Amino acid sequence: MIDLEPQIAVDLWAARIPGFACIAEHHWLIVARPGTANRWEVWQTPGESEVSWGHLHCDLLRLTSGVGNGPGRMLHRWTGTDACELAQRIEEAPSNYPWIDTYRVFPGPNSNTFVQWALADIYKLGWRGIGRAYVRYCPVHSRE
Secondary structure (H helix, E strand, O other): OOOOOOOOEEEEEEEEOOHHHOOOEEEEEEEEEOOEEEEEEEOOOOOOOOEEEOOEEEOOOOOOOOOOOOOOEEEEEEEHHHHHHHHHHHHOHHHHOOOOOOOOOOOOOOHHHHHHHHHOOOOOOOOOOOOOOHHHHOOOOOOO
16 A cells, blocks of 8 residues: 655654753654654744744754753654644644643743643643643643
8 A cells, every 4th residue: 555645753862951941951843754854842932933833933943953951852753653743733632632722931931841742642742841740730731
């Protein structure tokens, strides 16, 4: 059987945060399709990129750029069915991410809250992903 789905990959990236929170990491997702790739993340300031919805940004920074305390690094890559499902969830986030208009460094919602929300149960961010647990403690599944 021929796979008619275009090849899609979703990558999870992280970089250390500068300043007092230098032990914490900022996470983001890259959705790659043949000929294109987009970086998706929540940022502390809304409307910082040409394509943004509240605190959610698409292509605010270069795909693999760090956030001020060293380079970014890829943590995981999904392909196949998992990547297709993740890509759809990420690309539909402007309509579905419940905390798009809210940002708090601690306990969240923040950049790591968004990434953990997008990944759902497929992957759990590590302890440096401060704000990841906000999804579990403040479960909201759709925007109100």
